[in-house]
Amino acid sequence: DYELCEEWEHLYPVPREDLISLHREHLLYLLEMGDMEKALQLLQRIEDPGICLAISEQSLDQHPSLAASHFLADYLTAHFYTNLTTARRSEIQALYTGSKVLLTLPELSRVNYFHLSSRPLLMLEQLLMNMKVDWVAVAVQTLHQLLAEQEIGFTVEDIDNLLSKYAEKALNFPFTLKEKRS
Numbered sequence: 001d002y003e004l005c006e007e008w009e010h011l012y013p014v015p016r017e018d019l020i021s022l023h024r025e026h027l028l029y030l031l032e033m034g035d036m037e038k039a040l041q042l043l044q045r046i047e048d049p050g051i052c053l054a055i056s057e058q059s060l061d062q063h064p065s066l067a068a069s070h071f072l073a074d075y076l077t078a079h080f081y082t083n084l085t086t087a088r089r090s091e092i093q094a095l096y097t098g099s100k101v102l103l104t105l106p107e108l109s110r111v112n113y114f115h116l117s118s119r120p121l122l123m124l125e126q127l128l129m130n131m132k133v134d135w136v137a138v139a140v141q142t143l144h145q146l147l148a149e150q151e152i153g154f155t156v157e158d159i160d161n162l163l164s165k166y167a168e169k170a171l172n173f174p175f176t177l178k179e180k181r182s
Contacts, residue, residue, distance in 0.1 A: 023051070024058050028068070032068060053080050060095070095118045097120045099117050104139060104142050106135075124139055124159070128162070143159055
């Protein structure tokens with residue numbers, strides 16, 4: 001149906017908003033089906049960069065699945081970085097980073113942290129509070145790699161401070177040890 005609508009678009013004039021809506025729904029459908037290659041091809045077929053930007057941003061704002069959010073954040077950063085406002089750029093980079101960290105977690109556990117996908121440091125803190133130390137190790141390694149590649153809104157020092165804070169709490173005993181007397 002989407003392909004038929006796309007053919008009609010070439011034959012008859014379609015209002016811009018309807019065109020954006022059509023492509024957005026098609027894109028979300030492809031992403032939810034897991035067909036990232038066809039989704040990328042769809043975005044590449046759109047000749048007007050303004051329409052492509054609108055479709056990508058609106059699709060991301062629909063809060064699709066983890067893989068779809070990651071794909072859209074990556075696409076927007078790669079193709080429209082200069083067209084985005086500073087606040088929007090930071091928001092998209094945080095979502096990209098958070099989704100990248102989420103993808104390192106075991107698949108069945110991702111749903112528990114999905115709501116934190118746009119706040120990677122808070123996700124890391126939640127993992128620490130839930131005592132998922134192995135997951136934290138992988139998440140920190142992923143964050144370090146991302147920090148080496150680009151600016152993501154926080155630094156290695158922020159991560160280290162968070163880890164230090166929870167390491168200190170782990171060693172804080174609420175009672176005093178008494179000496180054994182013979």
